[in-house]
Amino acid sequence: MIYLVVLLTSLLVATIEAVSYPGFIQAHIHIPAYIIYIVSLMVAMLVQNSAQKKYLKPLAISSLVVYICLIILENTNYPNFIYSMLHVNLLSFRTLLFLMWTHFMISLTKKDILGFTYSFLVSSLIFFSSYEVGTTIGFIITKISFIIDNPTATYRDKVGISYKGFYPAMELVKELTPPSSLILIPPRANPWEVEGNTAMVRYFLYPRIVRNLEFPLNEPSLPTYILIAHGSWKKTGSVDYGWPKVIVNSDRIWEFDTENDKHIEYLRSYNPSEDEWDWGLIEVPND
């Protein structure tokens, strides 16, 4: 009877924390919840008998199944989905799961230090693996669903998931420039986090040499081009979109239409106030 009361109290505390937030119990009755859990486990070690496993077993297994399902739902929707829909706090629910399994394992083992250690280890493994299994299944479902919806997606479509506009722009640069050329790109700063990163740009343009624009140019003998880039990342600082920001003398510039993989050629210099394009290219004259 004592054990039943203590068990139900600790499970009630864990459930309340699971439908509110961790620390709720301490905030309202000024006793940390984990103290109640520890007391319940100590009582279980002292007075629990193996007959109690017949109702602990279904509780433990069902809580495990429910938790894994909740984790799967959380990972196939959005962060905090479960809390917003069901008002269940997954972190506290995991604690409830651990508590339930420790009580169940104690009912199966000898009531000594080793038995408790064994129960703790199995419960820890359940605590750890249940989250991992649920998250992995959620990941698989999300990825496989996309594959089923887009079975014939091309390389361009897939790269475009992460780098919309950037990849087709790089392909157009490759089309317009010889392999042994120098490509000058924006500074590596917001909003040119990708197109200003030499390592990223060179991946698509190698063996062309890629440099952030600086003077003097160290490879003046190579055909040289300057990338025109509006800025593919959201502006978070004081620097405005659009690059280059100065007039660049040139005989030839191109505007890129990355949606249709086309470019439009203009036989004139680049003017940032007129040529406000997402992507483009400037051919730097030999002199």
Next chain:
Amino acid sequence: MISLISIVFVSCIYALVGWNFTKVFKIISSIEKLGLAILVGAAGSTYLWYLLSLLNIPMTLLSFFLSALLTYFLGKTLSLNCSSKLTTNNDSSIKLIDRVLIYLIMAGLLSAFIVGSYYVITAWDSLALYDFRAKAIVIDRGLSGINSSSYDLSYPLFTSLLHAVVYLLGGINPQGIYSILNTSFLAIIYGRLKDWTSTRFALIGVLLNLFTYETFMHSTIAYNNLPYVIFLVSGFLYAVSDSKKTNGIFLVLSGIMLGFSTWVRTTEYFWVLGLLLILWQTRKYKHLPTGFAGIASFTILKLGWSLYYLSRKPFFPDPPLEPHSLVSLSTLEIIRSNSSKLIEYINRYIIHPYTGPLFTTIGLLLISLRKSFYIVKLLTATILGVLVVTVGGILIYSTFFTTWYEIGDSVRRMLLFLYPLTVTTSLIAVYNLTSNEK
């Protein structure tokens, strides 16, 4: 489609090339033998291919096949006096629950291969380094385009060469190869657990390791953290596999796998723990020749890349950052002044993401103190050693790398091997305790 065919074809090559090596080692399960063959074949072929390039042999498909052939004959030579008969433990009593476990494992492995093969390489580090190097190697037919930059040589070439082979075979996406490597690793986990526990526990171990989110996710992307985990953990597991009955041959295998872990990544020093395990086992079971051979194998494999890197250092325009001095007053003073940030960093990037494995480690520690399960004790000590090395490494790193606080995700990925290590050790402990109770 060509990428899929290339990946499957080259995996078969690796398996064929590595198969002879497995005859040298007394492996019980043929599944483990296949997994080990693929890993040793992949690492050995790419390593020899890299060595051939240092002899000015262009890195082409032909030279890759030459390196694969050399690896094959090396294995053949080593296994000349070894019996090719496999002692299998045919467990004919596969129950329904075991079948369900097998089907779940197969579904998981197939999912990883499909996801990895479908999605293209877009992860930042993959584009900036690992896959870029592969493309540069294919275009330049060698290392000339990447050997003058400390960034490009910051990690050894294993993963980049795996990609390069797929590109040379006509593929455009080598990412699926990582799920093949993970499958091979899980085969080793299965074999080791089957040796120490039972078929069912081995299947549960494979399932839990497969369905660990971080490792599963890494088996679908082109990063070198998972290959590093694979070779490092295999090295640990083979070191603790040594016993009176095995005449020390596992120590050689451990040295080889630890050596190959340095062919994947060299920035971490966890191999020190592996060498300590080999030395410990050598001393315990008096397997001096094989213990020495294991350490020698590790050293040779590690030096192959380290010496090359040292030779290229004078050509780097920006020398890589290095610690001034490991133990000095100034180092200690910097650590002391960073202490609150360090505590927050460790809490955010180690304790929080690894709460589950750390919790489990507490259980393992309690069991290790109470019971004399030798393998559990060794592996638990290894896990604790890992945590000590990690914290120590963070403390040192924070003294000279100015943006250390901003790269917490790297630390999180670095400790990926805690998952397979804790899961495997826990299952061994649970099995031993369950058997004891009976």
